[in-house]
Amino acid sequence: MPELPDLSAFSHNLQKKLKGKTIKNISIHTTKKLNASRGEFEQALKHQTIEKVERNGKELYFTTKDGTVFALHLMLRGQLFVDNKEHKSAVVEILFDDDTRFVMADYQGLATIRLNPEEPDAPDALDGQVTLKYFSDKLAGTKATIKNFLLDQHNLRGIGNAYADEILWDARIAPFSICSKIPEEQVKDLYHSIRKVLTHAEKQILQSNPDIISGEVRDFMLIHNANRTESPDGAKIHQKMAGGRKTYYTDEQDLYK
């Protein structure tokens, strides 16, 4: 449920909490698709010291001093805790040498942990390698709708359902526009809106929730927000299902077909 800006905020705070701590024990309880055995995880991570925590797409990457990485994906319902409580649906528990306990829980059992994930095939939405040229070339070559394009992690990684709507409104492009039909000028607007909306959201989240490491903050959203009926400029917000997800948009957004 948390999206890119939430995850960026979590990584910021987790790094503050966990950097320099050494893993005493790691236990993996339930997860359907591990890319290594429990023994391999333990072997690779025991006695390792956390060097940095960063967001990569919709995952959090934890890198240790020797360069080993484990990646957490919260999927729909994953939650993170740094505390000493028992968590009923813990997926992964990591105990550090100072008895700090870090838990990823998910009652739905979909959250995952991966050891040394391979290089992803698409860049992170905020990565410097996503240039305007990369972005516009990619759009020119696809006939899908722009909303589906933004959600497809094979194009850009990190954007989810809620922020896709916020970004498209910011760029004034209708979600059902065909990628290859969007004019150059609007592609440029969209490119800048991606960065603007996502980085601004992270700032707002950290401002209102300075210590956040789990959950999501949505109250500042302008369009993808069940509590709002109108955009900031007074246009009625429409709702429509697309790909099984609810899409919010207004008539201020131009449709390119």
Added chain:
DNA sequence: TGGCATGTTGGCGA
């Protein structure tokens, strides 16, 4: 109360 919200995967049909 019960439908909605979320991401990913894999399968189906156009």
Added chain:
DNA sequence: CTCGCCAACATGCC
């Protein structure tokens, strides 16, 4: 091959 859509996963929330 491309694209849209659907089901499945499971439960807290309004």
